[in-house]
Amino acid sequence: MCDSVVAGVDGSEESAAAARWAAADALRRGVALRLVHVAPLGRHGAAGQPAPATALLAELAHALPELDVECETLPGEPWSVLAAVGEKQGLLVLGTRGTGRLAGRLLGSVALRTAAEARCPVVLVPEGAAAPDGPGEVVVGMRAERPSGAVLRFAFAEAARRGAVLRALEGGAEPHGTLRTDAPIEPQEIRRALVEAETVRLQDALARWQETYPAVRTVAEATGWGASRALLEASQRAALVVLGRRAPASRWPRRTSDTWPTPSCTTPAARWRSSRTTRRGDRRPAGRGPSARRGCPARPLRTAGPGRWDGDTAKPARTGDLRGAVRRAGNTMKAAVVRDFTAPLVIEDRPVPTPAPHQVLVRLEACGLCHTDIHAARGDWPVKPTPPFVPGHEGVGVVEATGELVRHVRVGERVAIPWLADACGRCDHCVDGRETLCPAQHNSGYSVDGGYAEYAVAHGDYVVPVPDGIDPLDAAPLTCAGVTAYKALKVSGARPGTRVLVSGIGGLGHLALQYARIFGAETVAVDVTDDKLKLARDLGADHVIDARTQDVAAEVQKLGGADAAIALAVSNDSFRAAYAALRRGGTLVLVALPAEGELTLPVFDTVLNGTGVVGSIVGTRQDLAEVFALHALGRTRVIRESRRLDDVNACITEVLDGKVAARLVFDLRG
Known part of the structure; x- marks a missing residue:
């Protein structure tokens, strides 16, 4: 909900361009325009009409007499005040730079800081941004495996108001290194396989929102590697570019405002809370497992902060009946459990787990036996798991049910449950694409129950789709x-x-x-x-x-x-x-x-x-998606032997004795 559109003004040409853009957007929304000038503490004058807004006010009154415009000067730290006002009203519009010119470009600006910290959508408008001929396009950049409901809701609403086409672009990171030209695979083959898989997922994510916005025409475009270039090219003809934001302020990309010729909107995840403002006590337990350091800060809870912004107000239709799925699964399942580091694993009946709102329930078809599972069962690594627990981090199976917050995984889809059960998503490692180094991570089969069972629950954002045509017994070792x-x-x-x-x-x-x-x-x-x-x-x-x-x-x-x-x-x-x-x-x-x-x-x-x-x-x-793409193309062979879960202890002995050629996989079907 947006009560008024807020535009920050400071006398620069960029802020004037932002105010004009905000005025047109306020007319489309049917709300007032609020011009805000922030004077640093000790330098603000009398309350009233800000001097930088005088000429703008006259210009807007002449061009748009039907628009209700308010002006005010507020004291304080500019980025903090603007963020607070924007959160209360629902939308904030800023110029890409202030009056600092070269210093502003080199050192960063109030706009970038505000866009990185505000808990509401922030539109950055470059100087000289020209309106496209006709309604143009609303371009949204997203990851198909983790679509943000807040970002898609904002993008669809903007496209509906403008009568514009919504173009969704998806892209992954390019593999490190160069592939040989005379090898059995070419780089373009990997890209083509990834693009085909991601296009299907992208179309599915958009289809769920088209039920709410049926008049919006969409175009799904998976770019493979090179999403930044695709976004830059799409921005040339776009009316607005919409991006999600999970990165902390220190990692926010400046190219958004420095390079793109069109206004861009940064939209935080719904109910997002910055780590700067997390209340005391609002923390989860720290990550556990051999990859997580003891004593490190845990991720902040995603809880509702002050203000009106809630990107999940309009939720897309859900698929699958959670309770029905659990009933079909039965009340109990078979699992191999570590109860004592000095004793063999125990095959026992356990209750079928119920997924939390962010989790999926997976009916497992296969799970590989890794040396890590043996270390976990023996407790001989420096960081030990806590018995009783279910080992296994190469689980592959079919999604039986999804929690209410899961957006991108479908009931009936085959997925892999990897070692990385989840990560904070906000530390430098996660933001830089090195999520396996996150100090707050949890690990499947180590700090959370894993895949040596008929069913398992997993975080919906961290399961990886398994392409059609890959045998689950192959997919498990690849995981x-x-x-x-x-x-x-x-x-x-x-x-x-x-x-x-x-x-x-x-x-x-x-x-x-x-x-x-x-x-x-x-x-x-x-x-x-x-x-x-x-x-x-x-x-x-x-x-x-x-x-x-x-x-x-x-x-x-x-x-x-x-x-x-x-x-x-x-x-x-x-x-x-x-x-x-x-x-x-x-x-x-x-x-x-x-x-x-x-x-x-x-x-x-x-x-x-x-x-x-x-x-x-x-x-x-992303690495696992590339591994699956290579295997789907027939470029790799998995050498493995299948066993029953009941034989888990004998299998461990075989591996320790060196009697297994490559990989043992537990076949959990039937």
Whole structure:
């Protein structure tokens, strides 16, 4: 609801352009225009008509005599006052820069600070913004897997008022590194597969809102990689660009106001609360799990703050009957439970979990057995889970029910439940696209119950869709082993002309070999068992080394050394051999996590040779989407064996004894 449109004025040409835009928008809405000038404390004069608004007032009175215009001067910190006034009225319009000119561009402006902090939609209007011929388009930038109800509601309402077309653009991050031109896959093939999948999801997200705004014509455009360029191009013909905002003020992109020629609106998530203004006590428990640091601040609750803005006032139609789904599932389910770190897992009946408002209930079809699950069951890592719990972080299944706040996951859709159960979404790591480093994260099968069960609940924003045509028994290992290996190759800098050593050709290693070839690298496979050495040859490894009978470092150095070594074998000896096999300037990527957790490396050689040592833990949701896209294209093979969940303890023994060629997967169907 918007009682009036507020425009900040300071005498600049940008603020004048903002006031004119706000006047036209107020007429469309049928509300008053409120011009506000903020004078810093100690420099404000008598209350009344602000001097910067005098000429504007006369201009608007002449051009739009039917518009009701109010003017006032308020004391205080400009961004804070403007944000507070905007929150009370519902919409705030500002120029992109103030009177600072060069200093304003270099140091940031009141407009950028206000747009980053205000809990209401903020429109930034550049100087000289020309109205498009006709109604133009309302362009909304969004992520199909996490559509914001607040952003879509605002965009649809604006398009309806203007009689404009709503163009929705979706885009992901471009993969790190370069794919080889003579490899089995081209970069455009990955992009094409991602675009097709995201277009379907984008159309579904828009369709739900078209029930509320049937007169709005929509265009869904998934851009794959290059969303920023697509938004810039679309802004040339748009009347308004609408974006969501989850980033803190320090990370807000300035290109929104510096580059785009059209007004842009930043819209916060509904009921959003800045971490600056979170009340004491409004905090969740800190994240738990081996990836979360103890004592770190937890995410702020998303609760209703002061003001009128509530982006979820008009909610799209929901699908699926939550209670009906739970009834169909029955009252209990079978699960493998860790009750004691010194005892085997227990197969027992448990109540079917009920999803919270932000969660989905998944009927599991498959879940892979990862070494991490064994560490979790034994409690031998420094950060231990708390029994009783259900392990498993490679769960794949079909959504049976969704909570009322879930917007983008459909009942009946196949999804994967990865290691990253959820993250705060606001820290520097999350904002920079490195969500797996979030200190407040929770982890599936570790700090929350995982996939060794017939049913599981998961955060609706953190499950990843599984493309049609992928066998759930393949999708499960890809959910952790695949995305972990893929991310390690990204981190390594693998590209055509480089040589990559993969140490340990097991559940991760057999996939890492395939990704290294896709990235265009010459591959060296190292292992100590005949069956895995044969597997490496079958997968096309350029060089295969038996660490039982050959000196790994010496053999690789004969080839010229490795540009990168991916350490996947859980052994300090294999770590040291991989390090010694590097050429000058090479990078050791540590992935395996031995229980002892210590590694000694020569400082002199590391410095002299410019050697890099980096850790790599799993991958993001975007990484997993790319892994699924590659597999859907037929570019990767998953070597796995299926087992029953009842045999979980025997399976753990098999893995520890090295009797499994690659990956074990529990088949939970039937």
